[in-house]
Amino acid sequence: MNTPFSYPARVTSVNQITPLIKHFSFERIDGKPFGPFSAGSHAVVGMREGDESYKNPYSLVGASNNFMRYEMAIRLESNGRGGSLFMHNNVKVGTELEIGNPFNLFPVYKPAKKHLMIAGGVGITPFMAYIHEMNLMNSNFELHYSIRDFEYGAFAKELQSQYPKQVKLYIQADDVLANFNKILNSQPLGTHVYVCGPHRMVGDLLRIADELGWPSTSVHSEEFKAPDPGNPFTVTLAKSHHEINVRARESLLEALEHANVEIPYSCRGGACGFCKTEVINGDIDHRDYYLTDAEKASGKFMMPCISRAQGDHLTLDL
Amino acid sequence: MTEIVSEMKSKPVYSPLQYDPKSRWNLFIGEGEGLIGLINLLSTSESIRPVTTNLMYTGSDVEKAYAQSYFSPSRCNKISRFENQDALLAELPEILASSRMGLRLYICGLETFLWKVAGIARAAGMHKSEYNMQLIGSKARRVYCPHCEATSEGVTTDIHECDGCGLSLINCDHFSREMGAYLGFRVDAEVHGEVPQRQELYR
Amino acid sequence: MTTVAFKQSLETYRGDFTYANSEKAIKRFPFPYPEDQYMYSVNMEYHDGGEPGSILENAFDIDEHYLSEMEERRIVLEKDPNRFATLSHMDLHQWDLLELLMESLSRDYPEHFSLTKENDNWVWENRPLDIKQSFIFGDKSTLPCEPAEYITRQAQGDFVLMDQRDDDLYADTAMITCAADWSVQFDLGMSFMEWHAPVPLAHGMGVFERALKYLLMVRLGQPVRRLNWTLTINSRMDTSPEVYHEWGHERASITPENVGQKIHLRVELQTLFRLPRSNGMLFGIRTYLISMEDLCKNPAWAKRMHRVVKTLHPEILDYKGITRYHKTLQGWLSQFDQ
Numbered sequence: 001m002n003t004p005f006s007y008p009a010r011v012t013s014v015n016q017i018t019p020l021i022k023h024f025s026f027e028r029i030d031g032k033p034f035g036p037f038s039a040g041s042h043a044v045v046g047m048r049e050g051d052e053s054y055k056n057p058y059s060l061v062g063a064s065n066n067f068m069r070y071e072m073a074i075r076l077e078s079n080g081r082g083g084s085l086f087m088h089n090n091v092k093v094g095t096e097l098e099i100g101n102p103f104n105l106f107p108v109y110k111p112a113k114k115h116l117m118i119a120g121g122v123g124i125t126p127f128m129a130y131i132h133e134m135n136l137m138n139s140n141f142e143l144h145y146s147i148r149d150f151e152y153g154a155f156a157k158e159l160q161s162q163y164p165k166q167v168k169l170y171i172q173a174d175d176v177l178a179n180f181n182k183i184l185n186s187q188p189l190g191t192h193v194y195v196c197g198p199h200r201m202v203g204d205l206l207r208i209a210d211e212l213g214w215p216s217t218s219v220h221s222e223e224f225k226a227p228d229p230g231n232p233f234t235v236t237l238a239k240s241h242h243e244i245n246v247r248a249r250e251s252l253l254e255a256l257e258h259a260n261v262e263i264p265y266s267c268r269g270g271a272c273g274f275c276k277t278e279v280i281n282g283d284i285d286h287r288d289y290y291l292t293d294a295e296k297a298s299g300k301f302m303m304p305c306i307s308r309a310q311g312d313h314l315t316l317d318l
Numbered sequence: 319m320t321e322i323v324s325e326m327k328s329k330p331v332y333s334p335l336q337y338d339p340k341s342r343w344n345l346f347i348g349e350g351e352g353l354i355g356l357i358n359l360l361s362t363s364e365s366i367r368p369v370t371t372n373l374m375y376t377g378s379d380v381e382k383a384y385a386q387s388y389f390s391p392s393r394c395n396k397i398s399r400f401e402n403q404d405a406l407l408a409e410l411p412e413i414l415a416s417s418r419m420g421l422r423l424y425i426c427g428l429e430t431f432l433w434k435v436a437g438i439a440r441a442a443g444m445h446k447s448e449y450n451m452q453l454i455g456s457k458a459r460r461v462y463c464p465h466c467e468a469t470s471e472g473v474t475t476d477i478h479e480c481d482g483c484g485l486s487l488i489n490c491d492h493f494s495r496e497m498g499a500y501l502g503f504r505v506d507a508e509v510h511g512e513v514p515q516r517q518e519l520y521r
Numbered sequence: 522m523t524t525v526a527f528k529q530s531l532e533t534y535r536g537d538f539t540y541a542n543s544e545k546a547i548k549r550f551p552f553p554y555p556e557d558q559y560m561y562s563v564n565m566e567y568h569d570g571g572e573p574g575s576i577l578e579n580a581f582d583i584d585e586h587y588l589s590e591m592e593e594r595r596i597v598l599e600k601d602p603n604r605f606a607t608l609s610h611m612d613l614h615q616w617d618l619l620e621l622l623m624e625s626l627s628r629d630y631p632e633h634f635s636l637t638k639e640n641d642n643w644v645w646e647n648r649p650l651d652i653k654q655s656f657i658f659g660d661k662s663t664l665p666c667e668p669a670e671y672i673t674r675q676a677q678g679d680f681v682l683m684d685q686r687d688d689d690l691y692a693d694t695a696m697i698t699c700a701a702d703w704s705v706q707f708d709l710g711m712s713f714m715e716w717h718a719p720v721p722l723a724h725g726m727g728v729f730e731r732a733l734k735y736l737l738m739v740r741l742g743q744p745v746r747r748l749n750w751t752l753t754i755n756s757r758m759d760t761s762p763e764v765y766h767e768w769g770h771e772r773a774s775i776t777p778e779n780v781g782q783k784i785h786l787r788v789e790l791q792t793l794f795r796l797p798r799s800n801g802m803l804f805g806i807r808t809y810l811i812s813m814e815d816l817c818k819n820p821a822w823a824k825r826m827h828r829v830v831k832t833l834h835p836e837i838l839d840y841k842g843i844t845r846y847h848k849t850l851q852g853w854l855s856q857f858d859q
Contacts, residue, residue, distance in 0.1 A: 101741055103740055107685070110610040110611070111443070111684075111686070113443035114443075133613070185418070188417070188418060189414055189421060190443015190444065212342060212420050213422070216447075217687055218419065326718050328718035464761070465766045485766055492707075495715075507770060508770055508772045509770065509773050
């Protein structure tokens, strides 16, 4: 398995598009085009200033036909671990950072007869790229987008004016809420539903889809989960004989990276499987969505981006 | 799902139909003896909520009598009996076109019928997790000849003469869901005329 | 940037079989056995270059047989246009393939190919085949045929485009004119496990499960490759089931006198690329043929070939169609392993 390579890049524009969301454009420092990507892809932004460093995955927005730049719309998370705060406060036009090779955990299901997109808040971002693909393929689509109001709803006005038939907005401030039962109940065979947004909204949609008899193969979701903090612990790397301390608010993956131990990764949220690591010793606090129950029970594998030690020590096969 | 993996990973293996409790609408589709499989399913499936069930089938008067007695108005919304398979398969796309997500198909009959229905379901955008199938009756095979691109129906032996080009073909277990057929190839390609004794394996 | 000279008179891969490898082609032939015994494995590595002049140097290898192979493809498609097939949801994948091949070939063989782009207005030049094509990228009506068919008629090897969905890969588009005994018409639309179903032994070893898991995670810009092999009688490229009834008898024509000329080692360089817009995968199958006679000019290869053939598992012998002439071949090879 391979570590994604990343491109040294420069910020070429920053726009505050809602009170909480900034839109960033990046170009490669070597001047070459980034190249096309598939709708739903994410890329990891690597930022560093002094002692602070962050690696956060964000969806790529923007027409996937424009190759010179990558664009992202990033929400300021006040309860986050600092990455989005850094983006909002420290990253300006001209700032240099690293943009990772894109990977797609939320692709469009190509043979679907109809694509039903359900977005909430900043969850709109992957769908901006989706809509471009829908247009290219002349696909049948609908977008149901829940926003606080127009001021806080990124891209809402443009979407509504460009796609009046396909886009339905639900404005919380007007007490208009998306009724998932109603939306899902009337869809023809061959519809695939894609949901991206706040954790509870995604949970609700998945539950209702299941209750309404939608097969799981027709339901797709994306949530960017950041690792939760936990107890500090130490790690021994069996092969290199390193000892590493993992602090409370950093993930094991981050601790390894701070110690210059590079392992493969992609989503950094326990979903994609890239950072799967073998464990030689120690009890694991599994918090991921990738390993099978058997793998978790065996105690031989873990996902360092999100999982931690149950106790105070782990020995890894690194 | 009724498919289990066997020796040849592409070969379908059938088991009794299993009811999906999440289903909101059921469409039972059967031909000939396949009605038995649908009746068994009906009698074992417990709904946790009211579910609309419709039946489409072809069959003799005997099958008609069974259908009407088991698929009574309290268990089944609508029964449609068709003259023959072609008529049933011609009507199905329209029904699926006006159906909604939450539909499950339960299909029972001979192998080529099962996969013809599955093909229509797939063309309507359904995924294999949305339909269930069980083979009841003869295991006779449809065999695809790559040499002339014809298919032969009702093959019960391992070796047969291709309906299209007349070559002696041996059929293996490699199966195409799209065609509902097993792959055949010329059995005496290496030494012309050296055709082994055929065995009846798929009765 | 590579220069390659093509054989000017066309070689044939059928009928009189005039195909032959130059000394240079023999030297760069991809000998596929790392050990004296062969068994299936998930033997994948990154496809990121190789020795200059080798078949691994460039993303897609063009060699001295280019013109002959393209003519062979043309002949096969003329007799049987269904050797190119595609399902309707694969347009993005097709454009991805066209872009990948045009960019790779023009970058790596600028003597023969060039590509100029002005937004979506592209001009492609293939000088060896005397082609100059202006078209609009993304607009099928501006090409003479499907995009994948268009470009694969100009590149050596077979190509399968796979749609990635349901944690699986589906062979939904294919150009197959040099199949090692599998049928594109039959296998089109199959999932990874389904189309690999006929391969013996490997399933029990979990080879395909691991391979699929690995392939689902291949990243953009980080393609992978592996080698596969079989034996073919005569330098026949098209050993598909479609024409098996015509070539099958050649397996029974082997004598100790003709092993050297007739039996060919057939090696596939399989390359797997993540496709940018569709998120699908390209499975490239680049086929190399060499006669036993030419192969055994290399003493180390000859010795190893003998040992591999001698110890091949009977199920593999059977699956690769070697059984009938196995003893004769082994006997002939033993002279190199005294």
